[in-house]
Amino acid sequence: MVLTTTIPDCDEQLNSTFASRYVRTPVPKYKMPSNPIPKEAAYQIINDELMLDGTPRLNLASFVTTWMEPECEKLMMASMNKNYVDMDEYPVTTELQNRCVNMIARLFNAPVGETDTAVGVGTVGSSEAIMLAGLAFKRRWQSKRKLEGKPYDKPNIVTGANVQVCWEKFARYFEVELKEVKLSEGYYVMDPVKAVEMVDENTICVAAILGSTLTGEFENVKLLNELLTEKNKETGWDTPIHVDAASGGFIAPFIYPNLEWDFRLPLVKSINASGHKYGLVYPGVGWVVWRTKEDLPDDLVFHINYLGSDQPTFTLNFSKGSSQIIAQYYQFVRLGFEGYKNVMENCLANATALKEGIEKTGLFNIVSKEEGVPLVAFSLKDSSKYDVFEISGSLRRFGWIVPAYTMPPDAQHIAVLRVVIREDFSRALAERLISDIVKVMKEMETHPIRVSTKTAHVTATIDETQDGEDGGKKNIKKSARETPEEIATYWRQLVARKKTGVC
Numbered sequence: 001m002v003l004t005t006t007i008p009d010c011d012e013q014l015n016s017t018f019a020s021r022y023v024r025t026p027v028p029k030y031k032m033p034s035n036p037i038p039k040e041a042a043y044q045i046i047n048d049e050l051m052l053d054g055t056p057r058l059n060l061a062s063f064v065t066t067w068m069e070p071e072c073e074k075l076m077m078a079s080m081n082k083n084y085v086d087m088d089e090y091p092v093t094t095e096l097q098n099r100c101v102n103m104i105a106r107l108f109n110a111p112v113g114e115t116d117t118a119v120g121v122g123t124v125g126s127s128e129a130i131m132l133a134g135l136a137f138k139r140r141w142q143s144k145r146k147l148e149g150k151p152y153d154k155p156n157i158v159t160g161a162n163v164q165v166c167w168e169k170f171a172r173y174f175e176v177e178l179k180e181v182k183l184s185e186g187y188y189v190m191d192p193v194k195a196v197e198m199v200d201e202n203t204i205c206v207a208a209i210l211g212s213t214l215t216g217e218f219e220n221v222k223l224l225n226e227l228l229t230e231k232n233k234e235t236g237w238d239t240p241i242h243v244d245a246a247s248g249g250f251i252a253p254f255i256y257p258n259l260e261w262d263f264r265l266p267l268v269k270s271i272n273a274s275g276h277k278y279g280l281v282y283p284g285v286g287w288v289v290w291r292t293k294e295d296l297p298d299d300l301v302f303h304i305n306y307l308g309s310d311q312p313t314f315t316l317n318f319s320k321g322s323s324q325i326i327a328q329y330y331q332f333v334r335l336g337f338e339g340y341k342n343v344m345e346n347c348l349a350n351a352t353a354l355k356e357g358i359e360k361t362g363l364f365n366i367v368s369k370e371e372g373v374p375l376v377a378f379s380l381k382d383s384s385k386y387d388v389f390e391i392s393g394s395l396r397r398f399g400w401i402v403p404a405y406t407m408p409p410d411a412q413h414i415a416v417l418r419v420v421i422r423e424d425f426s427r428a429l430a431e432r433l434i435s436d437i438v439k440v441m442k443e444m445e446t447h448p449i450r451v452s453t454k455t456a457h458v459t460a461t462i463d464e465t466q467d468g469e470d471g472g473k474k475n476i477k478k479s480a481r482e483t484p485e486e487i488a489t490y491w492r493q494l495v496a497r498k499k500t501g502v503c
Contacts, residue, residue, distance in 0.1 A: 054401050060419045060433075061403040063213075063247055063277040063373075067424035072330045076282070076323035084122075084322045085313065093322045096329040097122050103332055105289045107253050108245075108262040108271050119296055120289030121314055122275075122325050126246035127166035128316050129272035129288035133242050134170045134204075136270065136290070139297045141204040150201075158198045159207040160190025161408040162214050164246065167207060176204065183411040188215050188367070192224040196231050205240050205269070210261055211248030214407060214418075216373030218248055218261065225265040232267075240269040240295075246286070247373045249273030254341040255348060256371065269295045275328045278373075280335075280343065280423060285324035343423050347374040350430050351421040357434035363441055367416050374421040379414060386444045388417045394440040400433060 013026035027033055027045065056066040068076075079093070087094040098117075105118030112118045123129040138155050145152035156177035159167055163180070171178035181194045189212050199206060206228060208221045221243055232238055243261060245252070250273060252259055262268060268291065275285035290296045301314045335343070351374035358364050358378055368377040380388055392404035407414045419433070 055399060057424055058399045059401040060425070061401050063274070063420050063422070064283050065276055065280050066282075066422060068280070068282060068327065069334070072327050072334070075330055076327050079322045079326050082322040084320045084325060085315075085318055090322065093325060097325045100325065100328050100332065101287065101289060104249075104273065104287050105263075108249070108273075108289060110263045110289060110291060118289060119291075119293050120287060122328075123272075123286040123288060123315065124317055124320060125276060125284040125286040126164075126244070126272050126274040127169070127286070129246075129286040130166050130242075130244060131170050131174075131316055132314060133270040133272055133288050133290075134174065134176065135300060136296050137204040137240065137242065138174065138176060139300055140295070141202075143297065154202050155204045156200070156202050157205055157207055158195050158203055160195070160209065160212075160219065161410075162189055162212045163207065163209060163244070164213050167244075177202075179203075180409075182409050183407060185411050185414060188212065188407060188411060189217050189219045192220050192227055195224060196227040199228065199231060199237075199239050201235070201237060203237075203239050205242045207242050207244055208261075210243055210245040210252060211373040213247070214405075214416075215368045215377045216247070216375040216420075217369045218252065218256075218259070218372050221261040221268070222259075222265060225267045228267055239267075241265070241267045243268055243271045245271050246274040247277050249287075250275075250278035250280070250340065251344050251373060254337070254344045259371075263291050275324065278344065278347075279328060280331045280340075281324050281327045283324075285328055344374070347421045347423060347425070350374070350425060350427055351376055353427060354419060354421065354430040354434065357430070358437065361434075361438060361441065367414075368418075375418060376421070377416045377418040379416045383415070385448050388415045390444070391437070391440055392417060394443070395436060398436045398439075400436060 012029045027037065056062075059066070082090050082093055084090075084093065084097075100122065101120035102112070102118045105112055105120055110118055121132070123132065134157070137157075141155055142152040154177065155175075156179050157167070157171060158179045158181070161180040161183050168178060170176065179198050181190045181198065183189070190208065195206055206224060208219045208224055210218050210221065212219070221241065225241060228239055228241065243249075245261075249271065252261060262271060270288060270290045272286060272288040273279065275281045275287055276283040279285070279287075296314070301312050303312055355366055355368075355376045355378075358376060359366060363381055364378040365381055366376065366378050368375055380386075380391075388404040392402050395402050402417055402419055404415060404417050406412050407416070421430075
């Protein structure tokens, strides 16, 4: 979701490069044009602006799928005009969604018999899936507390500080306290021991992450289940576990089949996974499945009949396209278990090759772990001359989008770069990235970007008017001599009236 903070100038015009061919007058940017323009002109104007976007396949920050087979793209285009919620009008699409839910539930070892139907739903992404799972936990906890005659106004969730922002959104939007286990240097996931210590009678669930956004590491769900089982026995509580498998849900079953993280653990009551990440579908599609029907309270499910028949629905959204659901079913049918396994093994092999190449430079420490999502997170051994943010900026010259960021509390002093390996990231691209990283490092050694007060510096000045001691006005000049990142921030503030913010 994009929240615009643009202060539009309604008189500002969008001038077309090809105005002489298509249209004579410029198009307004922030208000609807008075008259139509030729379709070719509209296409060319928008296409030209989009050229300034990054290249999706070189966006190594994203876990999201950026390539699919043409046959699947044809199916997606053919179903773009189908509204996913019109179950009576599009019964086959609904059936395909149900098949996907059942396949995923069985993949996650849900206790579903051969003739049983799994409980789950397709969502816009894992963010919506997490909201739905969280609501189910909150409602079950509240109902139990009401029956016991106990207060039910202060629910909380225990997570690690490494959780994705959607958990913070859930907590804020639905008035649930978020109790975070802080991280530490060298340990960048939730500590199960500390997590269980934070559990109290108001804890609606403990959320474990299978594939941390920061390092790709899998949290120890099995140990969490064992420790929480003991605490539940001691206290008489029945605190459950939710597994956020947005990134790892479509990796672990194929690469680490013996890893116990899913419904094989009794306290795991629901799991979400992102179809648009390693489910290999374009954004946005996610999934949430529950262990049993009893784990999804009936009063959260709505029934409507104005689309032609009685239809149960449990979503935060309503109307949406069917394309991603159909694409997910295509991938399941097209690849099967062995196909997914081959893709994930190839991603893991390319991640290993990239990690070894980065290690050979001798300049970085590898922060990511062997077992987890196929990505490489690495930090500089020596940040005295330049830092990871400068490396990230320099790599942009070669087209690479490699994010640099600091860890959450209490490891915020650690800054890393991260490269996510997707299906379309080949060994050749890995080798080229290593080569470009080496080029950037040599350039920085020879010509450091960082500007200090001991060497040459850039000074930007601005005029300000302030009250003088005699009551008059006087002009002063203020210096903005900072590091390159701070200078960039300084200039961005000067044009803050023309910007957009992304939420």
